Amino acid sequence: MRRNKGRGRFIFFCVAPAVILFVIFMIVPTVDVFRMSLYKWGGYTAEKKFVGLKNFQTLLQSEKFIRSFQNQILLIVVVTVVTFALALIFAAILTKEKIRGQNFFRIIFYIPNILSVVIISAIFSAIYDPNQGLLNSILAIFRGERDPILWLGSQKIVIYSIVIAMIWQAIGYYMVMYMASMANVPESLYESANLEGAGKIKQFFLITLPLIWTNIRTTLTFFVISTINMSFLFVKAMTNGGPDSASNVFLSYMYQEAYTNSSYGYGMAIGSVVFLFSFGLSAVLNAVTKREDIEF
Amino acid sequence: MAKKNKGPIRETSKLNKILIYIPLILLAIVIIVPVFWVFMASIKENVEFYRNPWSLPNGFHWQNFVDAWQTADMGSYMLNSVIVTALALVILIVVALPAAYVLSRFEFKSRAFWNVLFMAGLFINVNYIVVPIFLMLSQGDTLLRKTIGTPFFLNNLFILAVVYAATALPFTIYLLSGYFKTLAKDYEEAAYVDGAGPLRTMVQIIIPMARPSIITVILFNFLSFWNEYIISMTLLTKPELKTLPVGLMNLMAAQKSAVQYGQMYAGLVIVMLPTLILYMCVQKHLTEGMTVGGLKG
Numbered sequence: 364m365r366r367n368k369g370r371g372r373f374i375f376f377c378v379a380p381a382v383i384l385f386v387i388f389m390i391v392p393t394v395d396v397f398r399m400s401l402y403k404w405g406g407y408t409a410e411k412k413f414v415g416l417k418n419f420q421t422l423l424q425s426e427k428f429i430r431s432f433q434n435q436i437l438l439i440v441v442v443t444v445v446t447f448a449l450a451l452i453f454a455a456i457l458t459k460e461k462i463r464g465q466n467f468f469r470i471i472f473y474i475p476n477i478l479s480v481v482i483i484s485a486i487f488s489a490i491y492d493p494n495q496g497l498l499n500s501i502l503a504i505f506r507g508e509r510d511p512i513l514w515l516g517s518q519k520i521v522i523y524s525i526v527i528a529m530i531w532q533a534i535g536y537y538m539v540m541y542m543a544s545m546a547n548v549p550e551s552l553y554e555s556a557n558l559e560g561a562g563k564i565k566q567f568f569l570i571t572l573p574l575i576w577t578n579i580r581t582t583l584t585f586f587v588i589s590t591i592n593m594s595f596l597f598v599k600a601m602t603n604g605g606p607d608s609a610s611n612v613f614l615s616y617m618y619q620e621a622y623t624n625s626s627y628g629y630g631m632a633i634g635s636v637v638f639l640f641s642f643g644l645s646a647v648l649n650a651v652t653k654r655e656d657i658e659f
Numbered sequence: 660m661a662k663k664n665k666g667p668i669r670e671t672s673k674l675n676k677i678l679i680y681i682p683l684i685l686l687a688i689v690i691i692v693p694v695f696w697v698f699m700a701s702i703k704e705n706v707e708f709y710r711n712p713w714s715l716p717n718g719f720h721w722q723n724f725v726d727a728w729q730t731a732d733m734g735s736y737m738l739n740s741v742i743v744t745a746l747a748l749v750i751l752i753v754v755a756l757p758a759a760y761v762l763s764r765f766e767f768k769s770r771a772f773w774n775v776l777f778m779a780g781l782f783i784n785v786n787y788i789v790v791p792i793f794l795m796l797s798q799g800d801t802l803l804r805k806t807i808g809t810p811f812f813l814n815n816l817f818i819l820a821v822v823y824a825a826t827a828l829p830f831t832i833y834l835l836s837g838y839f840k841t842l843a844k845d846y847e848e849a850a851y852v853d854g855a856g857p858l859r860t861m862v863q864i865i866i867p868m869a870r871p872s873i874i875t876v877i878l879f880n881f882l883s884f885w886n887e888y889i890i891s892m893t894l895l896t897k898p899e900l901k902t903l904p905v906g907l908m909n910l911m912a913a914q915k916s917a918v919q920y921g922q923m924y925a926g927l928v929i930v931m932l933p934t935l936i937l938y939m940c941v942q943k944h945l946t947e948g949m950t951v952g953g954l955k956g
Binding site: 390641 | 687689694697712753754757758760767777781782787789790791792795821822824825828832856858885908927931934945947
């Protein structure tokens with residue numbers, strides 16, 4: 364009996380602090396996002412007016428929101444496809460080929476992942492600088508020094524410049540992730556494939572890919588959420604949404620509305636859309652990529 | 660990691676072998692060169708930035724670092740970053756370890772509920788909820804101003820550390836639980852037979868065994884706390900309280916008008932050097948630790 368009482372108390376004191384912090388700083392704010400989206404609220408004044416779904420109506424008619432939505436979709440699709448393709452290819456090369464300096468490459472490729480996005484943004488700002496930038500100075504060899512390309516200053520190009528920086532940052536992380544799961548695929552499968560004369564590319568699609576599919580699925584789901592977040596970090600540090608809102612994404616637009624314009628209710632309507640969109644997309648991806656699990 | 664191929668001799672010609680190295684070397688260059696370039700730029704004099712960006716520095720212009728450290732206040736920002744990161748890590752470990760242990764190894768009524776809730780937390784990104792967190796704290800301050808007279812929540816390094824720790828809980832608990840679940844029940848039973856209570860069992864037996872996982876957790880969270888800037892920028896508005904990445908962003912903005920290139924790149928080096936050094940020391944642990952979380956292929 365005494366043991367049980369002590370045990371209950373132990374469980375309580377172990378779990379309670381974590382639960383309290385988690386509820387205060389994650390659950391309550393998440394609920395708040397949805398609740399506040401129904402109010403018109405200037406922020407510092409106590410005046411909150413319930414307006415129902417009106418914020419959402421305004422949102423759907425806002426050109427700036429549509430623009431940030433388009434940017435977000437473009438970023439998610441392009442960054443995901445390119446990052447996953449490259450990460451898988453490089454992981455396959457590093458695990459399946461006898462490469463000298465395999466460790467060296469793994470260490471180097473992972474470096475961007477440990478740097479702050481502010482650092483990466485500063486590095487890419489230096490690369491993209493129209494006059495003294497690394498990129499334009501290389502291109503000048505081929506196309507002369509006339510009218511330098513405004514990598515971050517042109518409304519059309521800016522989003523692709525951010526795409527490149529994001530891919531640069533993400534490849535290594537996912538490569539290392541896939542290297543670990545590829546190393547778990549039994550070598551005997553490749554040996555028998557060799558005996559049957561299947562080429563390496565065929566082996567990649569018929570053995571490697573199906574066997575690490577569970578891992579790819581999990582990472583894909585999280586990648587969507589992380590891309591929405593990362594694109595915000597990059598945009599905030601590199602362009603702050605500019606030029607003229609051309610590079611705004613979901614969260615940078617939300618942040619802008621909430622702080623610069625102090626319209627919290629409207630900002631949280633954007634936040635609600637972000638939540639619903641990312642969960643919806645994750646669920647869809649999860650359903651679409653479902654395959655029979657292969658045990659090995 | 661690569662296993663020796665014991666099958667029949669493959670017909671990989673030398674040309675093929677070389678072709679494989681090309682993408683690897685290209686990607687390595689694309690990653691190393693920009694990082695290396697920043698180190699070079701950090702010792703250049705301001706006039707050198709108007710020449711070819713690929714030119715080597717004329718000499719070691721250490722003054723950039725002195726300027727960044729003193730004039731641009733990177734020294735005090737560094738101190739703020741160290742305080743916040745260390746505090747956040749301590750709070751996180753103290754709170755997450757017992758919770759993960761109990762949630763993964765004890766049977767009790769609400770256990771499944773909390774486990775699901777923390778799992779759901781994995782899908783909530785901090786930056787999705789930064790605005791409500793800010794508003795909650797600022798409302799708390801308004802209330803305090805009326806009652807006690809002094810605000811407490813915003814512009815407080817400790818509160819920032821608490822927010823960091825709290826929002827890192829789902830991932831940390833997930834990772835640690837994954838490890839605790841692999842341990843055999845025998846440890847607790849043996850400890851119980853020897854007369855040790857649950858607290859002593861946890862502190863003296865379970866936690867020491869979990870050391871590798873704890874190190875992994877500390878590494879990942881160190882990087883994310885040290886590099887974070889959106890929450891820091893939002894919750895700390897006083898200039899003297901800025902953390903390193905936020906200070907760096909200010910330097911970047913200032914650089915555009917005042918043209919202090921050298922100083923800015925020195926600032927960049929100051930921010931990334933600690934993480935790079937740490938990475939070089941623990942890279943094996945870090946890249947292997949990624950898979951501890953139970954993402955089996």
